[in-house]
Amino acid sequence: MSDVTTNAPTMNLLPKDRKLSSRFWTLVTGLSVLLICATIAIIILNIFVNGWGYFSWRFISTIPKNNFFEPETAGILPMIIGTTLKVFIMTVFGVPVGVVTAIYLSEYASYNSHSIRLIRSAVNNLAGVPSIVFGLFGLGFFINFVGQNLDDLMGYSEPVWGKPALIWASLTLAVMTMPVVIVATEEAIRAIPRGEREASYALGATKLQTIKNIVLPRALPGIMTGMILAISRAAGEVAPILFTGVAYFMADLPHKLTDQFLDLGFHVFVLSTQSPDIEKTKQMLYATVLTLLILTMSLSLIAVIIRMRIRKKLRSMSA
Amino acid sequence: MITEIKQNTMTLNSIIFQTPVLTSNTLIEIKNLSVYYGKSIAIKNVSFNIKEKVITALIGPSGCGKSTLLRCLNRMNDLIENVRITGTICIGGQDIYAKEVDVIELRKKVGMVFQKSNPFPKSIYDNVAYGLRIRGVNNKSVLDEVVEESLRAAALWDEVKDRLHANAMGLSGGQQQRLCIARAIAIKPEIILMDEPASALDPIATARVEELILSLKENYTIVIVTHNMQQAARISDFTAFFYLGELVEYDTTKKIFLNPKEKRTEDYVTGRFG
Numbered sequence: 001m002s003d004v005t006t007n008a009p010t011m012n013l014l015p016k017d018r019k020l021s022s023r024f025w026t027l028v029t030g031l032s033v034l035l036i037c038a039t040i041a042i043i044i045l046n047i048f049v050n051g052w053g054y055f056s057w058r059f060i061s062t063i064p065k066n067n068f069f070e071p072e073t074a075g076i077l078p079m080i081i082g083t084t085l086k087v088f089i090m091t092v093f094g095v096p097v098g099v100v101t102a103i104y105l106s107e108y109a110s111y112n113s114h115s116i117r118l119i120r121s122a123v124n125n126l127a128g129v130p131s132i133v134f135g136l137f138g139l140g141f142f143i144n145f146v147g148q149n150l151d152d153l154m155g156y157s158e159p160v161w162g163k164p165a166l167i168w169a170s171l172t173l174a175v176m177t178m179p180v181v182i183v184a185t186e187e188a189i190r191a192i193p194r195g196e197r198e199a200s201y202a203l204g205a206t207k208l209q210t211i212k213n214i215v216l217p218r219a220l221p222g223i224m225t226g227m228i229l230a231i232s233r234a235a236g237e238v239a240p241i242l243f244t245g246v247a248y249f250m251a252d253l254p255h256k257l258t259d260q261f262l263d264l265g266f267h268v269f270v271l272s273t274q275s276p277d278i279e280k281t282k283q284m285l286y287a288t289v290l291t292l293l294i295l296t297m298s299l300s301l302i303a304v305i306i307r308m309r310i311r312k313k314l315r316s317m318s319a
Numbered sequence: 320m321i322t323e324i325k326q327n328t329m330t331l332n333s334i335i336f337q338t339p340v341l342t343s344n345t346l347i348e349i350k351n352l353s354v355y356y357g358k359s360i361a362i363k364n365v366s367f368n369i370k371e372k373v374i375t376a377l378i379g380p381s382g383c384g385k386s387t388l389l390r391c392l393n394r395m396n397d398l399i400e401n402v403r404i405t406g407t408i409c410i411g412g413q414d415i416y417a418k419e420v421d422v423i424e425l426r427k428k429v430g431m432v433f434q435k436s437n438p439f440p441k442s443i444y445d446n447v448a449y450g451l452r453i454r455g456v457n458n459k460s461v462l463d464e465v466v467e468e469s470l471r472a473a474a475l476w477d478e479v480k481d482r483l484h485a486n487a488m489g490l491s492g493g494q495q496q497r498l499c500i501a502r503a504i505a506i507k508p509e510i511i512l513m514d515e516p517a518s519a520l521d522p523i524a525t526a527r528v529e530e531l532i533l534s535l536k537e538n539y540t541i542v543i544v545t546h547n548m549q550q551a552a553r554i555s556d557f558t559a560f561f562y563l564g565e566l567v568e569y570d571t572t573k574k575i576f577l578n579p580k581e582k583r584t585e586d587y588v589t590g591r592f593g
Contacts, residue, residue: 214439
């Protein structure tokens with residue numbers, strides 16, 4: 001035993017060449033981070049610098065009467081309202097369905113059965129489908145199938161439901177963003193310690209009571225994360241609403257779910273491709289993009305703040 | 320090594336064993352119980368009877384099936400996929416695996432305390448009240464009363480009475496485990512199952528939990544799984560020794576520790592095992 005200490009080897013734990021390679025990788029990974037940060041900074045800076053000059057309260061609070069290409073009279077209030085509405089309706093319909101699906105997948109279905117694996121991979125693949133395909137799906141399923149059948153059923157001679165509308169655009173977006181909600185919720189549920197669930201069952205709770213009292217409150221921040229991701233994606237998406245509800249121009253705000261609506265993202269497209277004088281409308285275009293950016297950010301900011309509150313409440317819960 | 324074993328035996332000899340009421344009635348009858356996880360067998364044809372209002376300890380090396388057996392008694396194994404159970408377990412004459420048995424009612428009668436303390440991330444009050452609330456008891460004065468009664472029975476009341484509405488996660492490990500015991504007794508079970516309830520606690524907290532378990536014997540039938548030989552010797556009246564899924568020996572704790580019939584039991588309780 002004692003001879004070990006006399007022959008103790010010198011502790012050279014970090015040879016020189018490894019130091020060098022360690023430095024190299026620090027540099028490479030650091031540079032990648034820098035590249036991404038710089039890209040984001042340039043995009044945001046560019047939009048702010050070019051858009052801020054034209055951005056004004058008048059611009060975002062005006063409903064343009066006819067010519068929205070004229071810088072003096074143009075406004076984007078209907079677009080802001082339309083985008084907000086589509087995101088809001090999408091959340092109201094999409095998140096509950098996504099959460100319930102996630103609960104089924106993680107609580108009721110057996111984890112390793114073939115059909116559940118198939119459903120799970122279908123959900124993951126759904127997230128990779130191009131958004132224009134969702135747009136076509138919305139047109140085919142919601143408008144041509146659901147909407148027209150509704151009209152037939154109600155006996156309307158003019159199409160009421162069977163045409164592009166706010167509700168169909170929102171539902172199409174809901175279908176598109178559902179995988180995000182499902183995956184985030186499922187992961188949050190899976191992270192709940194088994195002990196808490198077992199404690200609930202051991203006290204004689206039913207499955208439903210355990211889900212309601214233990215699983216859902218614990219998963220709420222995760223659900224909110226899914227919601228935030230869904231909102232930020234949906235707010236800027238144009239392709240899915242192209243055939244399902246967005247209008248080129250409306251002199252009025254949408255009043256019913258079956259009305260068409262104006263959208264900020266689509267308006268950016270209109271301003272940049274349909275303008276009679278690109279130079280004149282350029283500043284307007286930038287200001288619209290800036291508004292879209294601010295709107296998207298503030299929509300998710302609201303959700304982030306709510307999530308923070310829930311987390312805080314979870315941590316220092318007092319009855 | 321040899322001195323170690325001697326010391327071990329000496330400490331066991333110096334323990335004052337519980338003297339069980341040998342006339343007490345059988346409450347749980349386990350007959351030819353076998354449990355399979357998929358294709359592997361966890362419990363092999365085990366039969367024995369557990370008496371009412373005594374503490375029965377299940378001991379044995381890791382993986383011997385003692386926790387599995389415990390979890391059969393309130394059908395917690397139902398929650399795990401691929402578990403197959405044969406044989407019968409009768410509690411108070413009722414086969415708990417019979418088709419007409421309501422698991423929810425069973426778990427109300429057979430409470431459980433887990434190895435890792437698992438309070439809900441709710442207030443101390445809400446933790447204790449959970450079992451009653453899920454049964455629709457919402458009367459505040461009833462809840463107040465039960466919460467106080469249970470916390471007193473769990474020897475926790477004096478420490479937490481001023482912060483009943485603080486989060487239970489802020490309690491120390493020992494307090495959390497006593498809270499879990501309070502939560503279990505709040506629904507007034509007849510049997511309390513304990514799965515190594517003190518294994519994650521320091522010696523002082525362990526002593527308090529042991530004291531508490533002893534005090535609960537008056538009103539409850541307790542089945543406790545433990546790795547701690549001294550603990551089994553100190554608190555239990557009867558001890559069942561399991562090895563590789565089989566019940567090797569079951570007798571009064573005193574006999575198991577001082578005069579076991581089986582060589583394997585003797586080797587295990589004196590620490591000569593493995």
